[in-house]
Amino acid sequence: MKRKKKRVLPGFGLSLGFTSLYLSLLVLIPLSMVFIQTSQLGWGEFIDIVTSERVLHSYKISFGTAIAAAAINAVFGLIVAWVLVRYTFPGKRILDALIDLPFALPTAVAGITLTTLYSTNGWIGQFFEPFNIQIAFSPLGITLALTFIGLPFIVRMVQPVLQDIENEVEEAAESLGASPFQIFRKVIFPQILPALLSGFSLAFARGLGEYGSVVFIAGNMPMKTEIAPLMIMTKLEQFDYTGATAIAVVMLIISFLCLILINLIQMWSRKHELAEE
Secondary structure (H helix, E strand, O other): OOOOOOOOOOOHHHHHHHHHHHHHHHHHHHHHHHHHHHOOOOHHHHHHHHOOHHHHHHHHHHHHHHHHHHHHHHHHHHHHHHHHHHOOOOOHHHHHHHOOHHHHOOHHHHHHHHHHHHOOOOOOHHHOHHHOOOOOOOHHHHHHHHHHHHHHHHHHHHHHHHHHOOHHHHHHHHHOOOOHHHHHHHHHHHHHHHHHHHHHHHHHHHHHHOOHHHHHHHOOOOOOOOOHHHHHHHHHHOOOHHHHHHHHHHHHHHHHHHHHHHHHHHHHHHHHHHHHO
8 A cells, every 4th residue: 555645845735725825915916906997997098098199108118128128138148147157257256246236226226326327427428428329318228227127137047057058068069070159059059048038038027117227217208218117107196096007907918918928939949949859
């Protein structure tokens, strides 16, 4: 007679019930309230709110800068992770610890600091002023702020995957005549691609909803640097709760669709990698 295997944690039913309750209280119920609040609007009124010229421009700024920042981090975050994993140098541990600084730093502090540095009379911004390049109070400044807060997502997702890649695999490819670029493209990159896409999606999602670090450096100029989260806050300050939730619903749906697309790409990359093996 087989002995029943003892489980460290409670049984499936209790664990599933606790998980469902926890997710419902923290995720499902709050999100459902957004849709319930928006349902008070008529369809025509909802369309008028979410397609007004000012709101549409805020979508464009939010999604454009979030995608641009995530793409920049995908490139340079990969380089940073590569350096931290493959090289040994003085101050490596300090640099590795600094990667997590955007996680610990209050977003308002980050926004004020970046604005001070990159304004036209700031320490860094003053060097771009003669070339008529304005960083602060422009979409470029918003992208910079989102790049700052999104970098750790890429580095921390890619770093452990690079650490797990054995050097013997690269040495075998080199012994077969592969060039360094071919080794990276054929051997290393397929293994880190799912982690890179995961980091990209996390950085994009964080940037899309970021408010504290952006609101200072953006300048919040209508039709120029207003972001969608700021439009939501403006509606709330005007006690227009249904208008705020209408914009939030659009942001939520588009973000959800983007994350589904990225997850599908991740699944495809994993299947492609397994097929090659």
